[in-house]
Amino acid sequence: MYTHILIPTDGSELAQTGVAHGLALAKQHGARVTVVTVTEAPGGQFAYSSELWTLDEAEMAAYQEAQCRAAQAVLVPVRATAGQLGIEIETVHVPNRRAAPAILDTAHRYDCDAIVMASHGRSGMSRVILGSQTAEVLTNASIPVVVVQ
Template structure:
C-alpha cells in the first residue's frame, strides 16, 4: 500500500502522537520513513526594518538547528529501535506547510503523516494550522492524527 511515509514533527507533545502513529504504520507496512522538521525564518518586525536587530537574531539559526537535531535524533532512535528505516531532514528558514508538501513530492512519498492540535475558531485563525494547509494543498494523501 504505502511504501514511503513522510512524517512531520515540530517536536511538540502533540506532534509526537503523529510520529508514534506514523512509525507504527510504517513498521506494519514495511515502509521507509522520511522524518521532517521545518523551522521558520526569524520573525522580522517593523522595528527590525528600521535598523534595530534583536540580539536573538544572531543565534536564531544555530538555536533552531540544535533544537531540530535533538528532535530528529530522538525520533531516529525510536525508529531504529522499532526496526523502521528512517531518513531525517531539517529544512531551515522555510514555510512548514509548503515545505512538507514539496518534500513529499520531490522524495516520492506516498503518504504524509502529521498531527493536529485540533484548534477551532479564533485560536485556529490566530495561530494558523500547518496541518490544514497541507490538507488543503497536498496531492499526496495525508493522515492526520489527533
C-alpha cells in the same frame, strides 16, 4: 499500500502522536520513512511582513546555529524510537520556512506517497493568525494525508 511515508514533527507532545502512528504504519507496510522538522525564519510568522527589522550577519549565524540544534533535538529522539522499532529513517531539517509549504515540498522532493501528521501544532493567537498548518497541508497535498489526534 504505502512505500514512503513523510512524518512531520515539531517535537511537541501532540506531534508525537503523529510520529508514533506514522512509524507504526511504516512498520506494518514495510515503508521507508522520512521525518521532517521545520524551523521558521527569524521573526516567525512575521518574518517577511516588514523590512523594519533584520538580523546582522553574526546574529543570523547564531540564529541559524540555534535552529539547527533545535531541529536535532527534535529529530534525534525520533531516530532512536524508529531504531527501537527496527525502522531506518531519513531525517530532514528545513530551515527558514513555514511548516505547511515545507512539508509539501519535502513530500514532493523525497517522492513520498503519504504524509502522517498530528492534527495541529499551534494554538492560541498564532493559530488564528497562521491558520492550521495541517489544514493547509490537507488542502494542498496531492498524496494521502493521515491526520492523527
